[in-house]
Amino acid sequence: MNQSTRQAQRRDALVAALRRVAGERGILQANVRTVAAEADVSAGSVLYYFPTFDDLVAAAVEGVLEEFYERRRRIAEEVADPRERLRAMIDAGIPDEISSDLRIVYESIALLPERPQLRPLHRSIVERQVMLYRTTLEIGAGVGVFRPRTPVAAIARNLVALEDSYDMYPLIGLGLDRDECRRAVLDYAALALDCEL
Amino acid sequence: MNQSTRQAQRRDALVAALRRVAGERGILQANVRTVAAEADVSAGSVLYYFPTFDDLVAAAVEGVLEEFYERRRRIAEEVADPRERLRAMIDAGIPDEISSDLRIVYESIALLPERPQLRPLHRSIVERQVMLYRTTLEIGAGVGVFRPRTPVAAIARNLVALEDSYDMYPLIGLGLDRDECRRAVLDYAALALDCEL
DNA sequence: CAGAAAGTTGAATGCATGTTCAAGTTCCTT
């Protein structure tokens, strides 16, 4: 194993450690010492691989957001039938339990004023998720299975907005029934697309 | 003016100062010194009125959340006609510019792991907002102007979820057109209630 | 007006944090 890949592994291990700490105890509990302990290394080692701790936080948030999107994209591309795909996307978008990653997504919003580099990441994830839905809706509309009653761009945005809120609510202790949430979103999609789901 | 009301005024001034700092520079920039400077007092004074700085933060977040809800409740009670009321609620729920208060609402989510007392406040605001919509929908359904195509409880929840996301997006730099957002929510309501809006 | 109560201050304290670094260890290359 050459040196640069071992370096990359080490960095990944630190990112993973930060994600565990932030996901379990809150992003504000993630600092050089807690992450070092979680990764079973010294504080000095953390800063050997990342010039500043902020860089590690940025890498972790970026990783979380990218994985988050990537998971949804994969689900979308796996299912060909528009109706099935839409159902799969909504199911995946409103998971049964709030993952620690989701927690990082929302808690990291508080970091944005002090770390402007993170802003484009957040924005672009929402935009890409909207595009994912939009493409699906347009395919379905194209083959006639969806008959959109309002602009598809607006429907796609609404679907992402619903998902985002229903994913955030558990963080504030609002334990809505996840099946009901999915049903509510599906019902909206069915109405807006004039199509049974 | 008696002593206890002057004390209350002083506390309110500190709460207001914290809200200004948090709203303009981010909630993580709010600390004893920045708030003291904003209120033109010394750091010692801040802690004369609040036993700990956390208590001040809690008071400010509670104030923001309560005002937030109160504003919406007042709008709802001012308009009798269900269709008009619903329109007014959605208009108020998706303001043209993100207020500094809204910023505090979302950024304070990151504080929850370390300040569990705040969790019930957040939860209860969402719940009460849902109740506000639900009541309006039920009145409209009762008089026949709304003909809900799905359970009103679910429609009310969806409306609040849409609002919450569209209010959060500006914080991550996603500058969607506010008119379009309102239109998208209104279009959903119109579909779900089988009623022109 | 005098004494007490309330309010204010800014320096001092203690703790947590990010970062540096000299010293040591492990790994790789020749």
Add this chain to the structure above:
DNA sequence: AAGGAACTTGAACATGCATTCAACTTTCTG
């Protein structure tokens, strides 16, 4: 095996933070 590069460590340092407090000023009260 030798020497150098990569890595690791933990103590040390600087900074920022909430909090305390003794001294002082203002306001109230009888």
